[in-house]
Amino acid sequence: MISLEKRPTPSRAWTYATPFLAVALTVIAGGLMFAALGKDPVAAIRTIFYDALFDPQFAAYSRPQLLVKAGPLILIATGLALGFRAGVWNIGAEGQYIIGALTGAAVGLALYPADTRMIFPLMVIVGALGGWAWAMIPAILKTRFNTNEILVSLLLVYVAENLLASMAVGRLRNPEGGGFPGSRNLSQWDSAANPELIADTGMHWGVVAAFIAVIFAYILLNRHLTGFHIRLAGQAPRAARFAGVEPTRLVVLCLGISGALAGLAGIFEVTGPAGQISIDFNVGYGFTAIIVAFLGRLHPIGIALAGLLMALTYIGGELASFMLGIPAAAIQAFQGMLLFFLLAVDVLTNYRVRLGRREASA
Amino acid sequence: MDLSAISPTLLVASLMVAATPILLAALGELVVEKSGVLNLGVEGMMITGAICGFAVAVETGNPVVGFFAAALGGALLSMIFGVLTQFFLSNQVATGLALTLFGLGLSSLLGQGYVGIKPPSTPRLNLGPLSDLPFVGRVVFGHDWVVYLSLILCVAIWYFLRRTRAGLKLRAVGESHDAAHAMGLKVRAIRLAAIAFGGAMAGLGGAYLSLVRVPQWTEGMTAGAGWIALAIVVFASWRAGRVLVGAYLFGGVTVLQLNLQAAGVALPVEYLSMSPYLITIAVLVVMSARGTRRSLGAPADLGKQFHAVH
Numbered sequence: 001m002i003s004l005e006k007r008p009t010p011s012r013a014w015t016y017a018t019p020f021l022a023v024a025l026t027v028i029a030g031g032l033m034f035a036a037l038g039k040d041p042v043a044a045i046r047t048i049f050y051d052a053l054f055d056p057q058f059a060a061y062s063r064p065q066l067l068v069k070a071g072p073l074i075l076i077a078t079g080l081a082l083g084f085r086a087g088v089w090n091i092g093a094e095g096q097y098i099i100g101a102l103t104g105a106a107v108g109l110a111l112y113p114a115d116t117r118m119i120f121p122l123m124v125i126v127g128a129l130g131g132w133a134w135a136m137i138p139a140i141l142k143t144r145f146n147t148n149e150i151l152v153s154l155l156l157v158y159v160a161e162n163l164l165a166s167m168a169v170g171r172l173r174n175p176e177g178g179g180f181p182g183s184r185n186l187s188q189w190d191s192a193a194n195p196e197l198i199a200d201t202g203m204h205w206g207v208v209a210a211f212i213a214v215i216f217a218y219i220l221l222n223r224h225l226t227g228f229h230i231r232l233a234g235q236a237p238r239a240a241r242f243a244g245v246e247p248t249r250l251v252v253l254c255l256g257i258s259g260a261l262a263g264l265a266g267i268f269e270v271t272g273p274a275g276q277i278s279i280d281f282n283v284g285y286g287f288t289a290i291i292v293a294f295l296g297r298l299h300p301i302g303i304a305l306a307g308l309l310m311a312l313t314y315i316g317g318e319l320a321s322f323m324l325g326i327p328a329a330a331i332q333a334f335q336g337m338l339l340f341f342l343l344a345v346d347v348l349t350n351y352r353v354r355l356g357r358r359e360a361s362a
Numbered sequence: 363m364d365l366s367a368i369s370p371t372l373l374v375a376s377l378m379v380a381a382t383p384i385l386l387a388a389l390g391e392l393v394v395e396k397s398g399v400l401n402l403g404v405e406g407m408m409i410t411g412a413i414c415g416f417a418v419a420v421e422t423g424n425p426v427v428g429f430f431a432a433a434l435g436g437a438l439l440s441m442i443f444g445v446l447t448q449f450f451l452s453n454q455v456a457t458g459l460a461l462t463l464f465g466l467g468l469s470s471l472l473g474q475g476y477v478g479i480k481p482p483s484t485p486r487l488n489l490g491p492l493s494d495l496p497f498v499g500r501v502v503f504g505h506d507w508v509v510y511l512s513l514i515l516c517v518a519i520w521y522f523l524r525r526t527r528a529g530l531k532l533r534a535v536g537e538s539h540d541a542a543h544a545m546g547l548k549v550r551a552i553r554l555a556a557i558a559f560g561g562a563m564a565g566l567g568g569a570y571l572s573l574v575r576v577p578q579w580t581e582g583m584t585a586g587a588g589w590i591a592l593a594i595v596v597f598a599s600w601r602a603g604r605v606l607v608g609a610y611l612f613g614g615v616t617v618l619q620l621n622l623q624a625a626g627v628a629l630p631v632e633y634l635s636m637s638p639y640l641i642t643i644a645v646l647v648v649m650s651a652r653g654t655r656r657s658l659g660a661p662a663d664l665g666k667q668f669h670a671v672h
Binding site: 148159 | 402442446450451452453455456457459460463464465466467468470471473474581585586589590592593596630632633635636639640642643646647650651669
């Protein structure tokens, strides 16, 4: 008989060990999945985790992609983690990401073809504001009407996707694009472009912003009273209320920050790697960031590492699909599995496993 | 624009079809939440059911077998959630999200070879002279068996929750798992059973989308239906009868906006397409403004972890 005994405080050792254990278990389960698909599991895993970075033929292309993909994931996940810590569940980051990209791009395109580098920072600011405003909808509904923020923020993703479709074929469509959907190419317009800052590294302004966000989040959580309140509200809501923490303020703050960061990720993406507003420029970073946040233990530095790992599964997955014909959907399932294993092994952090019969006095 | 092209008969008839997937999923989630478990993985279970049902129906040529497979697929997937939340004591919100993310990936993986195929059709039931009645015949008695199954299940679930001993036990577990445990009820077993039932219902709902309503398989075809089902449970204040009302209202909105699209209303298609989501949000706001979740009838231990010490 196996029984669980609650630890007085979460185990520090397991807090650090569980993400690695979860990754190891996911690799095993993923290998089984690839085997079930009729692919060589060892080759598949090696392609995803090793060849993507070290294969002489592909590494030159893949390595810069690591930062390109990790940037938005880290940026969004850092914001989400603040909310998740406080028990504020923003799961609509994908929508805030889209709206940030739309508003930022709209401002830039309104000034086309002005030739000043000031346009790019303006777009970035407006993009952040757009994401913030979109996140304020669930925040205000939550604080004013006590409406569940999980459902509202998620449903708004579908609204944002429809808005994006409408804008890509309507208002923001490239007038010189021969009627094809999609906006002007922002990455090729010097005033708005978000270029690679150091050649062949993938480093662009979005990646810089991500690392700044990580540092700020770290300071906020560990050195600032607001960060303490966020942690307190998540761990002991009652104690937080007695300590004078205003839940309303935290909801607005957490949703606002995560929305603004998701909006930033969106505008950096459409001015850089994606290049333009198109119907499907969003590839689900807003959802994958949820996995990144948990994999990083809701800790800013952990998130930076988790973002890099998750980016690796994206580029490794692309390589595996190209080399071995593993469907892209398998990688999505793989990422989902990672979250399952993480949640499962987390029990070791909070509970002690006891073998044998429970004692009567327990 | 020609609004007269919208036939009220067809509108009401297609409303029932549009509402059925959400009704099935929402009824399942109702039972799950009544047992005190919040499973946010409805979307993932629905889409997994959609592809399981579709694939099996295509392979066997029999849609009924497809629906069974969908229920089984949804229930199996829900067991991942069940084991994680009940035995590994994981956070229900996070695990539900994981289930949705995983289900979306898994379904498009399973659906690789099924894009662009037509499934075997699910015929309308022939109810003899009833189906020949004017208006009522077409609207009420002109559907396939799943529509009636969903209505029967609605009554059955109401009866189960309100009038049977087993239903009382399930509600007791949802209201206070500690008290229920002290009374000797098997909290985990009851919750696992509820989660499996919810998964099967979501699977059925998904299969109805891919086998009847669309009928086709496309990636991500549930398009938020699972989340709307979750919202409808809140709208319904955790009551089976009101789940029916909510699902049919939602079906009505969906069908109306599709008809308006077809009639060529001046509004762009995308704005009509987003209307069901906006209306769902509006309904949630109205409901939550009326009181706290508790006063609306949410089970007291909804979403809380159960760890028996004794």
